[in-house]
Amino acid sequence: MxxxxxxxxxxxxxxxxxxxxxxxxxxxxxxxxxxxxxxxxxxxxxxxxxxxxxxxxxxxxxxxxxxxxxxxxxxxxxxxxxxxxxxxxxxxxxxxxxxxxxxxxxxxxxxxxxxxxxxxxxxxxxxxxxxxxxxxxxxxxxxxxxxxxxxxxxxxxxxxxxxxxxxxxxxCAVTTGVGAAVNTAKIRPSDTVLVLGCGGVGLNAIQGARLVGARRIIAADLSDRKLEQARVFGATDVINSAREDFEDRVSQLTGGRGVEVAIEAIGLLRTIESAYAVLARGGRAVVAGQVADGVRVSIDPFVLSDQELSLVGSNYGSSKPAVDFPLLVEHYLNHRIxxxxxxxxxxxxxxxxxxxxxxxxxxxxxxxxxx
Ligand SMILES: [Zn+2]
Ligand SMILES: [Zn+2]
Known part of the structure; x- marks a missing residue:
């Protein structure tokens, strides 16, 4: 039947x-x-x-x-x-x-x-x-x-x-975004976190960073409307890359140091390279965005080793669905996300x-x- x-x-x-x-x-x-x-x-x-x-x-x-x-x-x-x-x-x-x-x-x-x-x-x-x-x-x-x-x-x-x-x-979106922050990036309370792209995944990466108590959460996007939404989900600072110089603003917000964690949540060549470019020494860039077939990025491998940077991918927020789904439901019902x-x-x-x-x-x- x-x-x-x-x-x-x-x-x-x-x-x-x-x-x-x-x-x-x-x-x-x-x-x-x-x-x-x-x-x-x-x-x-x-x-x-x-x-x-x-x-x-x-x-x-x-x-x-x-x-x-x-x-x-x-x-x-x-x-x-x-x-x-x-x-x-x-x-x-x-x-x-x-x-x-x-x-x-x-x-x-x-x-x-x-x-x-x-x-x-x-x-x-x-x-x-x-x-x-x-x-x-x-x-x-x-x-x-x-x-x-x-x-x-x-x-x-x-x-x-x-x-x-x-x-x-x-x-999808919640586990991918929150998981990229919590599981893949393993954000610590002392970290300044940058999230590039404030769509479904980005907003969830922002609230993942808030969930684990990141000291500062910077959101970047081209749309003011999306940046307003980013504040609702926990962004402490926002950058509109359409009218502000992105790297200058990150430098200004971090006292010239850069960010400990940058989460790319769109899947574009330019934003992946930007995430990598603004890392503090020892920082990690997490690619959570889904890239179109055929995209290739270019990075400086000298800086990678010299400054011990990491460029890591995050699939489904490096999650363990059987554990993480019920936990995320719990966080939601307890008003933590x-x-x-x-x-x-x-x-x-x-x-x-x-x-x-x-x-x-x-x-x-x-x-x-x-x-
Ligand atoms: Zn999806
Ligand atoms: Zn298996």
Missing amino acids: TIEFDAAVFRAPDAPLTVERVSLPDTPPPGEVLVRLKASGVCHSDLHVLVGEWEVPAPMILGHEGAGIVESVGEGVTTLAEGDHVVLSWTPSCRRCRYCVSGRPVLCDMVSRHSANHLSFDGRTRVTAADDRDVHSFAGLGTFGQYTLVPESGAIAIRDDAPFEQAALIG DLDSLVTRVIGLADVDEAFDEMKRGVGIRTVIKY
């Missing part, structure tokens, strides 16, 4: 998503769970696909930032049961490979082999289109549709008193293309699809 549902399907770059009828087996295979989505964020990574900056297989259900309720579980599933509220993880882990057992599940072998190629852990798809074609699911999730089948480790149980619209954002201000619009699935238009125009922070 199958379940039929509507999903926003990507078929070719630069065309609007089509909402079409698709189907999924209603009985989860062994080790998987069937989740009924209640909310999905619309993320910049979906836009990367939509405009052709990332090449992906088609047709594909986009969306990778979701929360919902477990509908049923497959044979052998032990950590989830029907009715559990869950946030979906786009790095489900095999729990056995060298990365999983050494505490870096984001780098799991199965994720790089399958989820990153928009497939299930057996290397196959789960969804079928009305024309019988196999449909990929973005990052193995495909949250722009009401149902999804994911490996047990791809659905993390959370408290059931958290609203789905806010919880969904933990599935702000998820409410991130949700600037709630829409139905049929209006998903409007969400991308607004994203292109830089309007709002996060649009959430509610099912």
Whole structure:
């Protein structure tokens, strides 16, 4: 038996998503769970696909930032049961490979082999289109549709008193941003932190820096509106790089020293090089932004060794979803991080293309699809 549902399907770059009828087996295979989505964020990574900056297989259900309720579980599933509220993880882990057992599940072998190629852990798809074609699911999730089948480790149980619209954002932007600050950069209270780019990831990096008590948090962006939002999430100083000299301002704000931590949260060549250029001696630049295919940056390797700088990447905030998702929910419900201000619009699935238009125009922070 199958379940039929509507999903926003990507078929070719630069065309609007089509909402079409698709189907999924209603009985989860062994080790998987069937989740009924209640909310999905619309993320910049979906836009990367939509405009052709990332090449992906088609047709594909986009969306990778979701929360919902477990509908049923497959044979052998032990950590989830029907009715559990869950946030979906786009790095489900095999729990056995060298990365999983050494505490870096984001780098799991199965994720790089399958989820990153928009497939299930057996290397196959789960969804079928009305024309019988196999449909990929973005990052193995495909949250722009009401149902999804994911490996047990791809659905993390959370408290059931958290609203789905806010919880969904933990599935990507919040974990990516807060995690880049807390897990990857390992910010200390004595650090001055710079965040470049105040979109969904950047604002969360800012509140991650606030969460761990960074002494000063400088936000940089080209938009005054985004810089105002940055202050809401904890920025103590802001730089509008469209009208201010970025390096001069950082120098001025840090007494000429530079910053201990710079988090790049846009994924552009210029901002990655800028993050690296304003580090204090011993500083670390964290690239959390997702870069378009083919971008190359240039750095001075003499300064790298001479000043013991670090340039590190952060994928999914170097998180351990099974631990970090429930913790982030807890922080939210205890008012230590702000998820409410991130949700600037709630829409139905049929209006998903409007969400991308607004994203292109830089309007709002996060649009959430509610099912
Ligand atoms: Zn995302
Ligand atoms: Zn693994």
